[in-house]
Amino acid sequence: MQAETTAQAIKGSIHPKKRSRLAYVRNELKRNKHYYILMSPYMIIFFLFTVIPVVFSLGLSFFYFNMLEFPRFVGWQNYSRLFLNDDIFMIALKNTFMFAVITGPVSYIACFVFAWIINELAPKVRAFMTLIFYAPAISGNVFFIWLIVFSGDSYGYLNGFLMKTGFILEPIQWLLDEKYILTIVMIVQLWLSLGTSFLAFIAGLQTIDRTLVEAGAVDGIKNRWQELWFITLPSMRPQLLFGAVMQITASFAVADISIALAGFPSVNYAAHTVVTHLMDFGTIRFEMGYASAIATVLFGLMIGTNMLTQKMLRKIGE
Amino acid sequence: MKMMAVFRTPKKLNRSFTVSFLLFVLLALFGSFMALPLIYAVNNAFKPLDELFIFPPRFFVNNPTLDNFYDLLALMGNSWVPLSRYLANTLLITIVGTAGHILLASAAAYPLAKYRFLGSKTLFSIVVLSLMFSPHVTAIPNYMVMSWLGWINTHASIIVPSLAFPLGLFLMKQFMEQIPDALLEAAKIDGANEYRIYWSIVMPNVKPAWLTLMILQFPMLWGTDGGSFIYSENLKTLHYALGQITLGGIARAGVGAAVALILMIVPISLFIISQSSVIQTMATSGMKD
DSSP: HHHHHHHHHHHHHHHHHHHHHHHHHHHHHHHHHHHHHHHHHHHHHHHIIIIIHHHHEEEEEEEOOOSHHHHHTTTTTTHHHHHHHHHHHHHHHHHHHHHHIIIHHHHHHHHHHHHHHHHTSOOOHHHHHHHHHHHHSSTTTGGGGGHHOSSTTSSSHHHHHHHHHTTTSSSOGGGGHHHHHHHHHHHHHHOOOOSHHHHHHHHHHHOOOHHHHHHHHHTOOSSHHIIIIIIHHTTHHHHHHHHHHHHHHHHHHHOOHHHHHOOOSGGGGOOOHHHHHHHHHISSSOHHHHHHHHHHHHHHHHHHHHHHHHHTTTTTTT | OHHHHHHSSSTTTTOOOHHHHHHHHHHHHHHHHHHHHHHHHHHHOOOOHHTTTOSSSOOSSSSOOHHHHHHHHHHHHHHSSSSHHHHHHHHHHHHHHHHHHHHHHHHHHHHHHHOOOTTTHHHHHHHHHHHHHHHHGGGGHHHHHHHHOOOOOSSSHHHHHHHHHHHHHHHHHHTTSSHHHHHHHHHHHTOOOOOEEEEEHHHHHHHHHHHHHHHHHHHHHHHHTTTTTTOOOOOOHHHHHHHHHHHHHHGGHHHHHHHHHHHHHHHHHHHHHHHHHHHHHHOOOOOOO
């Protein structure tokens, strides 16, 4: 009798718990089914074209696959080839780091500084200046106007200007010279990089509580630099975090501009980036496994840098 | 002394005139760096041929002419696939892609912004995580998914993935969070179901965010050249067709300049119209701790 009740008690203590968890999930799904239905179209597409491809790419990077034959498992071979036997990948990696270290931070700071100065202007002028700084980012592939500026003959604007003023006697092949090409791609990249984060900063600055500034003045804040450090930056932390993500991701993904200005491949791979390397193997050589290994490395770089920066930026004003 | 009084702005907290002046000079300097290439692009489009190839090159146009645009029309009129076809393709991709994105992203953002349910936090974290890598990462498997679905060489291969870009969902969700809960409660008491609340309460309240998603999505789709997905000439986009002309180099310099102007003017005008809404949305774009 007693054993029976104990058994029952045990049964009761284990099974219903398991069932209750399942029941909880089922109940939750049922209760919120409208929400799941509302989200489903977006989420299905999102998973199909973003989440699953990332996982798939991770797996594929351990295979040899050329789209024709059945994939063959090769273990870490793609990665060892990438890091030990691919000199061009090293150039690409070096260039990508140059973009991440120079254009990333510079464009991020530029976004903030210009937004900060523009915010001081009268509303009409502010709207106009916002347009001026944001326009290059949305004007599509108009960066080919820079092709005319840096054109290698004397009709090129820069060459014409420098020859007229006597700095140089012969036109310089700006886009075909290893010495200049990376710098030029960087300048053009910076020119177009005042995008979403710039707008986020402009908006963030406009919503700062004015009473904070007045209270700060009472507490001894005397000039705009102190106001910037003690009031403006801490109040804008959420936008700063968002902006950092946008700028970092963009600076690691430079490809279209390099291709448009320097060609594909560029002279002696001088403007080759990880993404153009990925395109080379993915869309030209059809070594999909190897390209996936490149994509995986790029993925790791982007996520890693973003996480690190997020951690650093959260310290602002603490 | 009198001159100074003219320049001096009304006294503001923590602002000195000298620093303000220097900062505005800096702004003007970099502002011209940003604007000059665009102004140059506009001027170039109206230059007659002899002014395009003058040495030393001139910045502004002396005798503006519409010749480049007529040349463009003539050129496109003779092409194998008529210009209107490219334009129709681009319009289809851009309009369906942008409208669909706004619709799907806001439908997904509404539950995520306003309710907590099983998986809501995880799903949003995945979306935020995906802001941290660019679509290039998924290019290879995407191509395979497309070929598996049989979407290679269709417009769907461009439109469908663009419907679920993570940035739109993120911005929409952040903006929706500021809709007062009381408004939704009241609608619920009046007997509206979730779909109705989404459609007639939430959507009209997030109009600024629609325009923001539009300004982010539109230039991207407007500028697409079909990438590696579209091969047939009659499915290609305007951007591709115009890009072919500019590849003509010196012989097509004038027409190329006209093309550049047409390509840039559309997204820029859209931004001019929607600027204040966009700024309003971006104010909520921050990432919370």
